[in-house]
Amino acid sequence: MIILGVDPGSSRIGYGAIEYDREPSLLRYGTLEIISRDPAIQIQEAVQGFSALLKELQPALVAVEKIYFAKNRKTGIAVAQTRGALIAEIQKHGLRFREYDPTTIKKTVAGYGHADKKAIAKMVCISLKIPSLSGHDDASDALAVALTAAYHHVTDDLN
Numbered sequence: 001m002i003i004l005g006v007d008p009g010s011s012r013i014g015y016g017a018i019e020y021d022r023e024p025s026l027l028r029y030g031t032l033e034i035i036s037r038d039p040a041i042q043i044q045e046a047v048q049g050f051s052a053l054l055k056e057l058q059p060a061l062v063a064v065e066k067i068y069f070a071k072n073r074k075t076g077i078a079v080a081q082t083r084g085a086l087i088a089e090i091q092k093h094g095l096r097f098r099e100y101d102p103t104t105i106k107k108t109v110a111g112y113g114h115a116d117k118k119a120i121a122k123m124v125c126i127s128l129k130i131p132s133l134s135g136h137d138d139a140s141d142a143l144a145v146a147l148t149a150a151y152h153h154v155t156d157d158l159n
Contacts, residue, residue, distance in 0.1 A: 001019070001020050001021065001060040001061065001153075002017060002018070002019055002020075002027065002057060002058065002059040002060055002061075003017070003018050003019075003020050003059060003060065003061045003062075003063065003146045003149050003150050003153070004016070004017050004053075004054070004057055004059035004061070004062045004063070004146060005017075005018070005062075005063050005064075005065075005142040005143055005144065005145030005146025005147070005148075005149065006050075006062065006063065006064045006065065006086060006142055006145060007065050007138045007139075007141040007142040007145060008064060008065065008067075008079055008082050008083040008086055009034075009079055009082065009138060010034065010042060010075065010078035010079050010081075010082050011033070011034045011042070012031045012032070012033055012034060012136060012138050013031060013032040013034070013046060013049070013050065013082070013086070013138070014029075014030075014031050014136065014137075014138025014139045014140075014141050014142035015028075015029065015030060015031070015032065015053060015139065015142045016028075016029040016139055016140070016142035016143030016144075016145070016146045017029065017057050017059065017146065018128065018143065018146045018147065018150060020150040020153065024127055024128055024146075024147055024150050025128065025129075026128045026130055026143070027057070028057070029133070029135070029139045029140070029142065029143050030135060030139055031135065031136050031138050031139055032046065032049040032050060032053065034046055034049075034082075039078060039081070042078070042082065043081060043082055043085045046082050046085060046086065047085050047086070047089050050086050050089055051089055051093075054089065054090070054093050054095065055093075059095060060095075060096060061095070061096045061097075061098065061149055061153065062090045062095050062096070062097050062098075063097075063098045063099065063100060063145045063146060063148065063149035064083065064086065064087060064090075064097070064098075064099045064100075064145065065099070065100060065101075065102060065105065065141065065142075065145050066099050066100060066101045066102070067079055067080055067083060068101055068102045068103070087099075098149050098152070100145060100148050100149070100152075104148065105120075105141075105144050105145055105148045106120060106144075108144075108147070108148040108151055108152070109123045109124060109127065109144045109147050109148060110123045111123075117137050117140070117141070120140060120141065120144050121133055121137070121140040123144075124140050124143045124144050124147065127147055128143070128147075
């Protein structure tokens with residue numbers, strides 16, 4: 001089963017795709033960069049890039065990180081709008097969807113709900129049996145979301 005994890009943002013969307021069949025294995029990870037600074041165009045850009053990713057990967061399950069806390073209200077609203085548009089796109093494609101809060105993701109992947117980004121990235125590498133990850137934290141965070149969905153899939157009823 002292909003699971004796509006998503007770390008939504010207003011200027012960058014992290015994604016991580018894994019294959020899960022008893023053990024997770026890495027398929028692909030990266031970021032979708034949003035170039036425009038116009039809020040309406042940012043959402044359109046995000047949805048177009050994300051839709052192309054969904055068509056290419058054809059995941060059986062998409063997991064998205066919940067917004068937990070935003071220090072800056074303006075940024076928080078922009079991220080929430082993008083997140084909502086991505087969820088609508090997931091539903092438009094008829095895909096299974098799960099969402100997890102950051103504490104659940106950290107607890108699932110690192111065993112500690114307040115783990116820092118470095119610890120999360122290290123545990124993602126260990127879980128996927130890869131030496132390291134390159135690029136932005138958004139991508140390693142997205143892989144952590146995908147792993148959380150995989151580990152919860154064992155006990156969740158996806159029907």
